[in-house]
Amino acid sequence: MSDSDSSNPFGAPFGVGPTPTLEDFQHWTQIMGRAQQLLMEFALSEAGQQMNQTMLAKWMDPSQWAGASADMFGRMPQTLASVPAMDPKLADPLNNPFLAATTSFWQESVDMWQSLATGQMPEPKAGAAKDRRFAAPEWTEHPLFAFIRQSYALISEKLLAAADGVDGVDPKTKAQMRFATANLVDAMSPSNFALTNPAVLKRTMETRGENLVKGLEHMLADLKKGQLTHVDESKFELGVNIATTPGKVIHETPMYQLIHYAPTTEEVFETPLLIFPPWINRFYILDLNPEKSFIRWAVEQGLSVFIVSWKSADESMKDVIWDDYIAAQIDAIATVTQLLGVKSTHTIGYCVAGTTLAATLALLTAHGEADKVKSATFFTAQVDFSEAGDLNLMVDDQQLALLEQLSAPGYLDGRYMAATFNALRGRDLIWNYVVNNYLMGEDYPPFDLLYWNGDTTNLPAKWHKSYLTDLYRDNRLVVPGSIHVEGTPIDLTKVKTPTYVQAGREDHIAPAPSVWKIMDQFSGPKRFLLAGSGHIAGVVNPPSAGKYQHWINEEECASLDEFIAGAREVKGSWWPDWIQWIAAQDGAKVPTKGARLPGKGKLKAIEDAPGRYVKAR
Template sequence: MKDAFKDIAERSQKLLEDFAEKYKADGPQPADPLRLTQTFMDFTAKMLADPNRLLQAQMELWQQYMNLWQVTAQRMMGQKVEPVVEPTKGDKRFNDPAWKDEVVFDYLKQSYLLTARWLQHTVKEVEGVDDKTAKKVDFYTRQFIDAMSPSNFAMTNPQVVKATVESKGENLLKGLQNLLTDLERGKGTLAIRQTDMKAFKVGGNVATSPGKVVYQNKVMQLLQYTPTTEQVYQMPLLIVPPWINKFYILDLKPENSFIKWATEQGYTVFVISWVNPDEQLTSLVFEDYMKLGPLAALDAIKQATGAEKVSAIGYCIGGTLMATTLAYMAARGDDRIAACTFFTAQVDFTEPGELGVFIDEDQLASVEEMMSKKGYLEGAEMATTFNMLRANDLIWSFVVNNYLMGKDPFPFDLLFWNADATRMPAAMHSYYLRNMYQKNLLVKPGGLTIDNVPIDLRKISIPVYLQAGKEDHIAPAKSVYKATQIFGGPVRFMLAGSGHIAGVVNPPRNKKYQHWLNETAKNPPTLDEWRAGAQEFPGSWWHDWDKWLSAKSGPKVPARVPGQGGLPAIEDAPGSYVKVRTID
C-alpha cells in the first residue's frame, strides 16, 4: 500500500510538471472549445419565453417524484409494488441485481431515470428553435445526462461500494493508478483504455492474412493478399477503407476476416493501407487522397496483374472518396472500375445522423483552430467524437470499470482497433467536413471541382452494390439509401442487421443478425418504401454480395502470387504504414 501511494505521488508530480510546461508553451486553452455556451444561452432564452409551459413541466416532474416517493415508501413497508420507471432495453448500467433488490439504490436509479427522461422531453418541447440547434442541444444534453448517472459515482454505485468494502479501498487505489496510466498515455489528455492494449499486435494476432506490399507512395501502401484458391477471377478486387481508422477492421482475425473470406471465394484482393500522417504531410488535400489513393492503386494493379479492369469496395469515408473518384473517372472516360460496392458510405449528407451536430460554423472553426497548431487533427480527437455517440458503452462503462472498480479492461480486438485511430491532415479534413457535411456539395452536379473536373455522381453508370446497417449511428441507413436515387447505373441495395461495424463484418459462419433485400426492378424514393417491399433473410449478406460480384468478375485464371507479377514485393503484409500508432 505504501509503495502504491509513493508511485501515485511521483507520477502525479510528473504529470503536473508536464502540464505546467505544456501550459507555458501552448498558452491557456479556451474554456468552451466547442463553443456551446451561446447555443445553450439562446436555447434557454427560448425556453423561458413561455413560463407557463416551463411551470407545467416542473409540476409534472414534481408529480412523478411524489409518485416515486409513495411507491418507495410502500416498498419499505414490505408491500410489493411495480417500478415507476425502468431502464430501456439494452441499458447495461443497471444490470447489477442491487439496483433492483436494494431499496436505496432502486430509488437512486428510478430518480435518475425520471429526471433524465423529463429533461430530454422538456428540451424537445421548446418551441421556436431551429432543427439544427434543437438536435445539437438534445445531443449535448444527453451527454450531460449520461455523465450524471449514479452508476458513474463511487458512493452511488452498489458494485463499487461492495468492491470498496471487500478490498478495503484497494479498488479505488488501483483505479487511481489506472487513471494516471491513461493520463500518461495521452500525454496529459485522458486516453481511456477500452481494452488491454498489450494483448494485441498488428501483424501478430490481428491483421494476419498473408500477403505483400507491392506498391507505396507518401499517402498509402497497396497490399496484395496471397490467394487461397488455385484459380481466381480475372478481375481483381480493390478495397478502399476509411483513413480515419486502420484497414484491418476487415482482417481482425481469421474467423471474421472479410479479406481472408474474399480470397477464399476466388478474388485477387488488393487493399489500400493509408498513411498515418505527421508534420511532414500536413499539406495533403482531398485531391491527393484520390490521386495517390485509388487512382494510383489502379495503375499499380494493372502492373501487378495485367488486368485492365477491377472491381472496388469503398468503406465509410473511403466510400465517399470512391464515389468522388468514380464521378471523376466517368467525366474523363476512364472505365477501369467495372463494378463498385459501398460499405455504409454516404454521398448525400442531408441527413447525416448525430455526427451532424458537430458540423456548424462555430464547431468547425474550433476544429480548424485546433488543427492549425500542428497541421493535422489528432486521431484521439476523432475517436472521442465517435465514442460520444455511444457514451455509456464506450466512455462511462470504462470509467466505472477502470477507475472505480480498479479493474483492467478485457482484451477485445475490436476495441483495440477502435483505439488505433489515425491523424487527419488539416486541409484535407477541413475540405471534407465543409464541402461534404456542411455544404453537401458532393451530391450537387458540378458542386465540387477536382483537378479541373466537375464532379457529377449521376454520371456513375457502372453496377453498384450498396450496403447499409440498420442500426448504424455513424452513416444512418436512411442517409446511405439516398445514393440509390443518385447513381446513374443499376444499384442493388441491401440492408444489414446491426451497425457500422458488425453490419459489415458479419461472416456467414457466425450465423448472426439478418439482412433485407428488395428484388423490385427499381429502388423506390425512400428507405421506408423500400423496406415495405423487402424480404428478410437470416444471417450474413456476404454470399449475396459474392453472387452479385462473381457474375461481373470475368472467367477464372491461374492464381496470382503477390510479388511474382509485374510488381516486386516491398515487404510482408500488413506493411509498415499500418503499424504507426498515435497512442500506445
C-alpha cells in the first residue's frame, strides 16, 4: 500500500494528506473505469431487452422503492395550498406555529455556527446517542461531521414540527403529511450519502474505492430485479435449509396446497390444528429453521398439524375475490376433518388470513356450522380497521388508482407490496441497506428471516382492491350485514367460537390497539395476550430462545389500556400459554396411526413438503 492509503481522511483541514503517487492515480482511474463499465453493461442489457417507456416509468416510479407513501410527497404542495388564508393575529409568532418554528430554526442555526467558529463541538440533540445511523465517533468528535449531524437534526425537527403544526386539514391528511415528512427526513439523512458519511469515506480510503464498485454492482442488480436485496439468496434452498419440517402435500386446488406434517409423538390430540398463513407472504415464516419453527414445535406438542400454502397469484387468478379465500378456508377445514374423521379442528389465522378467518367463522355461524371449528387463534390480525396504523394512510382514491394501474395483468406484483411494507420502516428496511450494501459495499448476510421477507408473492387484483376499500377504507367488516359472502350477510358479533387473540406490543403493521378490537366483536370466550416485539418476532418466538416477554391479564377488561394496567409480565415465549389453552379446549388424544400419518389415509401424498406452490415465482 502507498503512503496515501494510511492518511487520515478526516485530518486538518478536511482530508488533506500526502501527495498521491502515480500508482494511486492509476488505481483510481481503474476504479472509475470499472464503474463506467458496469453502468454501460447495465444500460446495454436493458436496451437489449427493448425497454419501452412503460418499463422506464416503472423503474422511475417512486412507489417501486417507497411504496404508496411516495405519492404523498407529490400531494403535499396541493395540500398546503388548500390551507385557509392566515388569520391576521397569526402574524404573531406566539400564535403561529410556522413562524415560531422559523424563528427557532434560525436562532438554533446561529448557535451552531457560533459553536463551530469557536471550536466547540455542538451538543447532540436528545436521543441522538441512540441513533445507529450516527454511531461512528466522527459524528461527535470531528467538527465538520458534528455540524452536519446537528444541522440535519435541526432541519428534521423543524420539518416534522411544521407538518404537525398544519391546521385547516382533516386528521387523515395531516397524518399523511406527517408520515410523508418522516419518510423525507429519513431519506435526506447525511448518513445516506457517501460524501457526508464518515464511515463510508473511511471505508473508501481503506478499500481504495473497491467498496463503491461492489456497491454499484449491488445497486444495478437490484434495479434489474426491481427489488431491494436484504440477504444473500444463494445461501437458502426451500426444503433443504429452510422450511424443513417433514410433511406431505395431501390436497391441492388452483388456490392452495394443503400440507400435513409428520407426527413425532406416539399419541396426538384428537382435534387437529389447521393453520392459515397470510397469502401476502410465504407460509414458511412459521418454519424458518428447526429452532425457530412454530410448526415443528406444535408437532412436538402432540398436535396433528396442517397448513395451507397459498398459490402466488398469476393471470389465471384475475377474477379471484375475498369470497374465494373464505371458500378455500372452509374447503381446507372440511378436507382435514373428513380425512381424520373428526367433527372439528383448531384453527390459526395470521394477519390477513386471520381477518379472513373471522369472516369464515361468521359465515359458518350464519349457516349453522360453527361447530366445525373447535377454536380460533389470531396472530396479529385485525377485523376493525379504524385504528389500523400507517397502512391506513396509504388507502385513498389516488393510491387505489395507482394500484389499479400496477395490476393491469390481473394481479399485483408482490415487489410493490414489499416496497410498501419496507416504507413503513424505511430507516431500518430501506436506508440501512442502501448504506450497507451500496455505499459500504458489504456482503449480504445469510439471514433466514430476511430471505423470507424478500420472497414476495403476487396478489389477485380484484381481491386486493376490495380488501383495501371494504376493510381498510370503509371498515365494513364490523358493520353487521354490510358484507355478504356468497350471498350471505355476515355478523362477527354472532360468532361464539372460543378465541385466542395474540398482539405484538411494537407491531407497526397490525398495531396492538387495532388487534384488541377483536375482543369487542366475538361473543364467545376470549383470551387476549400481548407479546413483546412486533409483527414477526412477536409471533415467531420459540421458548428455547428465551427472548422477549408477554403480558397476561386473567380479569375481564373493557379496553387494552385496562388490560395493560392490570397485566402480569411473563418472561420468554407465549407459546406455552397457547398450548395450555388449546389443551383446555379439548385434551382428548388418539394413537398416531392411519390417517394421522401424512399420505396414509384417503388422501395420498402428492409431493413432499414444502410443496411446489411455495417455490413458484
